[in-house]
Structures are given as C-alpha cells and as structure tokens.
Amino acid sequence: MSSQKIRVRFAPSPTGPLHMGGVRTALFNYLFAKKHGGDFILRIEDTDTNRYVPGAEAYIIEALNWCGIKFDEGVGIGGAHEPYRQSERKPIYLKYAQQLIDSGNAYYAFDSAEELDALRKEKEAKGEAFIYNYESRNSLRNSLSLSAEDVEKLKSERNDWVIRFKIPENETVKMHDIIREDVVVNSNTLDDKVLWKKADELPTYHLANIVDDHLMEISHVIRGEEWLPSLPLHVLLYRAFGWQDTMPQFAHLSLLLKPDGKGKLSKRDGDKMGFPVFPLQWKSSEGEFSRGYREDGYFPEAFVNLLALLGWNPGTEQEKFTMDELIQLFDLKRVIKSGARFNPDKAKWFNQQYLKEKSNAELAQLYMPILTAQGVKTSQEYVGKVCGMIKERATFVSDFWNLSSYFFVAPTSYDEKVVQKYWKAETPAMLQNLVVQLKSVLPFEKEKTEHAVHEWIAASGLKMGEVMNTFRLCLVGASMGPSVFDIVEMIGVNEAIARIEHAAAHLKFN
C-alpha cells in the first residue's frame, strides 16, 4: 500500500432525513480521516431523480454540523474535485461506461423493465431466482446476443436501453475488508448490474460511486454493511477500469438494530418506543413528522458519544469521550463485526452525564426560553442558581420546569400522597408556629434560620421528618427538590411564609 493521503467520503442519498445509523457512518469516516490527518468529503449521491426529496440535502448538512462532524470538501463548501453532487456530474459518467463496453466488460441491454419483471415472476413461481448473468444474458436482448445492426437500430429507436456490466464467469473474487478480513465469493452468484441508463442519461449507484471514488482519490471506503454484497461488483469494476492499484480499502460497518425484536433500526421503532432515530426533527412534505435528538434535548456531544460506542470501543473501560479523544483513539480494526442493538436508556444516561457537567450559566441560557414560554420573568443569574440545584436530578433541559417551577411560581396543587402522609389535624397550628419561628430570626440567613427551626423542633418535641416534609409540601407542593432552607433562601422568606399560609388555609385533614 502506498503512502497516499487518507481521503474518505460520506456519500448519502438525499431521499429523506439522515438516519442515526447514517450519522454514525459519517462519524466513523470523520474520526478515521482526522486520526490520520486526512480529508473528509461530503458527496451527494442523487442519481435517482425519482426518490429525490427537497430539503434532504440541507438536512444532512445541518445534522453533520450539529454533531460537529466537519468536512473538508464537498457540497456547500467546494474543493478540488467539484462538483460534489452526482446530478451535476452527469456528463462525466457515460464515457466511463463506454470505456467498459469498448474493453468488453459491459454491454448494451434492451430488455424492458416489464419483460424483466415478467421473467422474474415466472422464475419466482417455480421457486427459482432470475439472475441476469452468464447463464441468461445470451438469451436476452442485448449487444451480446444481437447482431451489430440490430443493436444500432435499437439504440437509435429506443430510449430505454441500459448498459450492463458483464460479470466474468466462474471466477473466485477475493476481497479484503478492514473489519471483516477476507471475503470470498464466486462470480457466478453475481448479476450483470445496470451501470448506466439512457432514459435519464444517468448512471446507477454502482458506476457513479466507483468513478467518483476514483476521481476524488478516495483511499478508504467506510460504509454500512448493506453494501457488503455489492463489494465483489465494485472490486470487479475497479479491475475492469484498470484501477486496481489505486482501489480504496474497504470497511463495512455493522448495522444498528432495533432495541427489541428483529431487524434494523427504523423510524417506526422510535415512534413506538419513544425515542428519536434522527439527529434533527423532520417534517416531510406529506406532513409526516419525525422527532430529532436535538429537539428532544440531547446535547450533540452526548449524541456523538453514544453513537461512537455503538459498534466501537477503544478496549478500555472509558465510556465518556470528547470528539478529540475519539479522534485520538479511533481504530477501524476495533469496530465490532456484529450488529449493535440500540438502547434508548443508555442514550439518556449519556445525556444526563453531559448535562451534569454543564455550567450553571450555560444551562440557564438553555432554560431561559422555556421559562419565558411559561410566562416567568426572572434574571439569568437567578436561573443559573436554580440550575445548579436541580441539574443532577435531570436528564434533559426540558425536565427543568417540572423539577423547578416552584422556584418561580407558588405551587397550585399538592401531591395527594404527601398530603395523606403528613397533613394531620394539628398541622395548621404547627405551621403557625413555624411561621413564628421564621419571623423571629429575621432578617433571613440560611444557617441561622435552619438552626433556629431545628432547635424549635427539638424543644417542642416534634418530629423532624414531619415538620420538614410538611414545610416542603407547602413550598414545593410535592416531595422533591433540594434542601428546604435552600429553597427558602431562593424564593425569599416572605414568599415562603405566604406559601405556608396558603397551604394552611387550603389543605384539610381527612
């Protein structure tokens, strides 16, 4: 292997939002490139005009940006191998297909889609599979079976012919995959794939992909396992073009599987089990909605971290990584061969870990809009303090309101279970006394007041748990949150007293 520059590409098709498995593929490409000081290229494979979805390309770019996966070349930023959209490279491909025909590695085929479909059905009915290959190609309508005149005639008369690759007969194709090592397959099991179509003057994936990877000097192809069955075709194509010396090395990543049951992760699973399968939310033109990690409150660092560990690990017990650490540690040889079942619980755990580490100021900034939406007017500084008190109880910033509304507004209801447990006939009187105690040590000072209240509890023979939990119920409306005196300090002793009196007036013992 020559010491050529590492160049990898992520080449999605703009047929919809980018799946999290796709993001992982992009991530692994990026990590590999950066680890070796190479380039990461974004190429858009939009050769299927029928499946083109407006907005999908912008989505892909935005998703990668959000994840911090930066590309060096490609759609949107250009580079030395422009253009990077295959639809814009349309004029390039035919001559390569032609080159294959000239060298006897490809041929024209005139079978209509309907004819082939019928053939397929016919075979299927007999429990067999129809393959366009060495066995059948001579009895089909193509430049191998037809006379030169007929071929010319059909070529000019019709506009639905295609160019097919001529798979060599009975040959053992040896391939190497960085992750899976050696893979061997007999060429007789392969079919003569369509390389180029007259109908839209466009290549299919296989031709465009190989030509572009070659032209763009791609050194390593890191892609999903669904492409492994196409590897022999691709290797044969490189050989037919005479490019075997610069053929990239391949690495096929295992798939992301459903959290339960069978099959690969799909949008449905997310809807069913309540987690996103897309990095960003997506609304299709038909009005179909898919939630996204970003909108669900995941931090991009957490998302990247969890994705990196799905199918890869550095062999140590470290689980939290920054992007830089991932780049340092990443190694294709340590990518897991088998499919990884996605675990939404662990995804949440990752987010929680990152949330805990955020500064109060940063969290306050994220929380502010939610507070505004709740009609709360307050200062960034106050919100920062609140965040400091509740962040260990949260997984997402969106949990904050439920965990801390009482810092901003008085409770409007009281947790039934807590009321049942602590609200006794004598509670109102006890609370009256508590208010007296609170007032006796004004101005409020946390330690002093706490001390005074504790002394009073001891002196009057009350139970600490009963008083404090009732106190908390008045302030919070539920049995949760930080220390009662921290809460009082935040909301102010006057507000605390008001809440006690409100509760005493509204709650009844029964």
Next chain:
RNA sequence: GGUCCAUUCGUCUAUCGGUUAGGACGUCAGAUUUUCAUUCUGAAAAGAGGAGUUCGAUUCUCCUAUGGACUACCA
C-alpha cells in the same frame, strides 16, 4: 430460495489458548439525604448447540441452529 456477514450477562461490550469471564446501561437490595434525585456499596445476570485441534478452549477449524443484510433500470 440463493449469496454474504454475524453469534459473550436483558442491552452495549472487554478478553491478542490458561481469568473467580471484567466494565457500563437497566433491574433489585442496602447506605447517605428532613423529600426527590445525585452519590456510594452490594446482588442477580453471559460464552447458541455439537464435533474436532490442543496438556488446556469463550478464544482456532468444521457442522448445525439462530439472527441480519443483500438479491431493482434504489441507494
């Protein structure tokens, strides 16, 4: 059906032939906490099955089973 890939606790995974098979998520139990959560401690929990190679296999080979991907003029 055919081709290819895969197979360690429920899940993600460690193990370069010799380990009490380790860690994490989740679960359960304790401790801490006036509450909730955090944190800490602990527990239960795995080599798909069968042959072989070897003094010794989770690790190497083969078979079977199971799972997955692909099988388009889609990518």
